[in-house]
Amino acid sequence: MIISDRTCRTTTAPDFGLVTSGLLQLSAGRRTGMCHQAAVDDSKCSGSDELSSLLVGYVRAQEPTDEVKIEVLYLPEDCPQKTKKGDMVNAHYDGFLAKDGAKFYCSRADDKGHPKWFVLGVGQVIKGLDIGMIGMCQGEKRKVTIPPSLGFGKQGKDNVPPDATLIFEIELYTIARGPRSMEAFREIDLDDDRNLSRDEIRAYMKREFEKGGKPREQSFYDVIVSDVFQKNDHNRDGIISAKEYNVYDHDEL
Numbered sequence: 001m002i003i004s005d006r007t008c009r010t011t012t013a014p015d016f017g018l019v020t021s022g023l024l025q026l027s028a029g030r031r032t033g034m035c036h037q038a039a040v041d042d043s044k045c046s047g048s049d050e051l052s053s054l055l056v057g058y059v060r061a062q063e064p065t066d067e068v069k070i071e072v073l074y075l076p077e078d079c080p081q082k083t084k085k086g087d088m089v090n091a092h093y094d095g096f097l098a099k100d101g102a103k104f105y106c107s108r109a110d111d112k113g114h115p116k117w118f119v120l121g122v123g124q125v126i127k128g129l130d131i132g133m134i135g136m137c138q139g140e141k142r143k144v145t146i147p148p149s150l151g152f153g154k155q156g157k158d159n160v161p162p163d164a165t166l167i168f169e170i171e172l173y174t175i176a177r178g179p180r181s182m183e184a185f186r187e188i189d190l191d192d193d194r195n196l197s198r199d200e201i202r203a204y205m206k207r208e209f210e211k212g213g214k215p216r217e218q219s220f221y222d223v224i225v226s227d228v229f230q231k232n233d234h235n236r237d238g239i240i241s242a243k244e245y246n247v248y249d250h251d252e253l
Helices: 127-132 182-188 198-211 218-232
Strands: 056-060 067-074 088-097 103-106 116-119 141-146 166-176
Touching: 067 127, 127 141, 127 166, 182 198, 198 218
Parallel strands: none
Antiparallel strands: 056 067, 067 141, 088 103, 088 116, 088 166, 141 166
8 A cells, every 4th residue: 555645535534633734845755665663673674775665664662562563655865854752743644454454544535635733752643653653754655554552452443443453654744843842942941951940931932922023011921921830830949840841751851
């Protein structure tokens, strides 16, 4: 099964992620027979670009018997950025039952065919997709096989029966900075002490509003800063630590 820009005929589908419209950006590239290996798996794999067959990588999950099988169907030549936990990603994905190939989900048939936006690695999609989409390039296409334990388990869902192994065909369009990213934290943390003060957050918000051409009164920023600290300064020490900021468990923080 190869991903294409086709229109899906599926009319009913479970909701796998955050649905919104997005910019379609597919980089030009080449087809490849590479073997993708995720960092969490120390096993070896080999292959040749001269072979037409696509080689396979595995991602080990919580238990030795739970693994996500990844086939790289297309890899762009230019890949300046790869997906990581906490990134906001935009992708199309089609879901099939491994048992008989029946299609149970098609993102192109949902929400007027817009690709799906979601934060990777934080549970907005099933665990197998969170694992299987790590390390992807913008424009990359993958086929990911997901065991029941990392899909819908023993209970199943909608058109997915209990204990079903799933196959997803994924096409990644965009990688964007996710909420509470490492980059944003560093932009706010002016003194680089890995803590955010009220002054730093106020200054950051002021810069962002002025950048957008909408400067506000000081009282406006004071109200927002107070609300931010009320919700995020969990130990009430007057600063927001990297740990308190990092609700999405970004590895870099």
